[in-house]
Amino acid sequence: MARIRTVKPDLFTNEKCAEVSVTAVLTFVGLFTQADDHGRHRDNAAIIAGVLWPLRAEHTAVHVEDDLQQLTDAGLICRYTGCNGKRYLHIVGWFEHQKIDKPSQSRFPACTDHHAVDRCGPCQRACTKTVEPPPTPPRSFVEPSESLPRTLDLPAPPAPTPAVTGNRLPVAQRDSPAGPAANPRHVNQKAAGQNTFGEPSPTAPRTVREPSAPGSRILDPGSSFPTGRTAPDASVSAGDLVGEYVASCQERPPGDVIGHLGRIVKKLLGEGIAPDHIRAGLKRFGEIQGHPSRLPSLVNDSMNPGAAGLARPGFRPNVPAHTAWTNPVDAAAAYAEEL
Template sequence: MARIRTVKPEAFFSESLAEVTVEAERTFFGLLTQADDHGRHRDNAAIIAGLLWPLRAEHNSVKVEDDLQQLANADLVCRYTGCDGRRYLHIVTWFEHQKIDKPSQSRLPSCSRHHGADRCAPCKGTCTKRTEESPTPTRGLAEDSPNAPRALDLPAKPAVTPPGHAGQALAAQQDAFDEMAGTPSRAGAKSAGQDAFAEGSPDLPRSLGEGSAPGSRILDPGSSSPTGRTAPAATVSASQLVGEYVAACDERPPSDVIGHLGRITKKLLGEGITPEHIRAGLQNFAANPKHPSVLTSMVNEAMNTRAGGLARPGNRPNVPAHQAWTNPANAAAAYAEEL
């Protein structure tokens, strides 16, 4: 449930907020209204995007995840794993800027790094089941477990296998589970009579209309890709282009200049301008350093300047190329009709 919070005037010239983009700053102010009375909230980019950016479809969960990462790098929010195994976040300077009258108890786990002694909702007091903190969500086991459990906790005594294809599918599934758990395969075990049939099955397997492509079929909320089967092709990012510009400079430019160039470059890439034109504009800017706002004009110059002047005979064949005027060698012959 959203709440009314306090935003101090000092927030608009905060050096910490100046390290993040304007979009990330708005996400931060939005989290102030969505966090509970202890500054805690679920760390889920899709949920936060739906709460804070409902009328801005272009700012989807992928961009909100980038906002949260920027805020975490600036130590404005802390992302942690609760004792229930889920991801949460809390605003680091919450109690310095928010004065809550009669705060309600939080329903979310506390952060062991900042609030280790505070009340933890799942533990009904000080957290007794603290999990190990990780800067990024863990998506797999770091090492193999010596005691791998059997998948789905299958019973030790085998159940009766139904006849038909269902029995074969169950047997293949059991073999796959045994292989995952490290137990001996049942390939050498005595058959229960389900490996062969005298008559064909009346239920023929359905065929796919198209070939199956590798990759995940789950779409991220807010993704503009029509299918999640294949990853999008790698493209040049704004940070890479600005990084090339910084590497070409004799001295590292000020941070404000780099940040301004990065925002302009990101906007130009969003308009569909090719990285080659932006790279040419950055090279021109490196040779003639001015205010970062002129980068747009330099990119436009790189896009639309052609050799041969304004006539551009290659693009407009009916217009002759410009030729500089020279005095005729024989003035009497050149101006005979006028003399």
């Protein structure tokens, strides 16, 4: 639930805030209103984009993820994994800048690096748990299990009993002593349904026969229209593209700029964007400069140079636009045929 928070004037002269982009500062201020009374929030770019940028369609979850990464690099927020295995973040220096009257208990796990002694929401006390993999049993066994044998050593089935004629019993039953102990066939005899089956199981194996390719099978998630995008060229890496950009510069750019560009280029290659479009975006970025977060928009300009509006399948560009009706200057000439 959103809350009313305070913003100090020192925020606008903070050197750490000056290291990040303007949109990252807005995301940082917006987190004040969404974090709980202990400065904690879910580390999910899609959720944060939905509550902070609902009316800015151009600022998507990808841009919010870039804002969060900038804030993390500047030391303004801390992203961590809680004791329940989920991702969270907290605002560094929250208790020094926010004075909460009667703070409520946090439902989120505490950061063990900064708030190890604070109360953890799931633990209801100081968090001492460590993230462990779930105890899911494997689907197949490499070695045979020692608890149960592979086959049951059952005795041979008894011979068919000859038919009884009159009051006389068969010779085998007449001569054998009475009682279950006298017949060793009844000792450790198994119940019905425990015999082994000789034919193999018709169930198909769980192993995948075809080789699995890295990356997502859906190259453009969230789009209801096919884009025709193919997988990127595996021979071109993000380091190669950024290296070409650095070589074209007169002076070597700062390390933060190169690292930021490398992360963005790697993300664009993972989306299946052709390296030629990324090269064009880097070339345009070298001409106009600015913050590295502008690179995706420059790559989009290279991919869609003549795109205008939000045209979709079924759009008819040849249909003339609607023209508002106006009174004719010469009514007699305009309606000569109808008068």
